[in-house]
Amino acid sequence: MLSYYWFIFLILIISILLGIFILIFSKLIHPKKKTGEKLLPYECGVDPETKTEDRYSIRYYLIALLFIIFEVETVFLFPWAVLYEKLALFGFIEMFIFLGILIVGYFYIWKTGALKYGGE
Numbered sequence: 001m002l003s004y005y006w007f008i009f010l011i012l013i014i015s016i017l018l019g020i021f022i023l024i025f026s027k028l029i030h031p032k033k034k035t036g037e038k039l040l041p042y043e044c045g046v047d048p049e050t051k052t053e054d055r056y057s058i059r060y061y062l063i064a065l066l067f068i069i070f071e072v073e074t075v076f077l078f079p080w081a082v083l084y085e086k087l088a089l090f091g092f093i094e095m096f097i098f099l100g101i102l103i104v105g106y107f108y109i110w111k112t113g114a115l116k117y118g119g120e
Helices: 002-029 058-075 077-082 084-111
Strands: none
Touching (some): 058 084, 077 084
């Protein structure tokens, strides 16, 4: 039974060796001379307007976190859609409860102002 896993083991070993090789090779060929231009933060060719040490508003992280949460919730809709006919009425009611909780959560964060960003 274990003889079937030799190919997976071989791919694992090759990927580990390739990763190590790429790290060592890039370390050997990268330019060692650092100039003032290379030490500046890169913003699509535009000179930076602020210092890189400036703090970001917590709202940026909050909106990013809310986006991820609602995106993950939509992933749960896919298995339901695939098994819709098998789940029948129970699955239909269950999904309405799930979507209802999502909608209540969305309106809550909307009313508390969590989605306002910047000077709005």
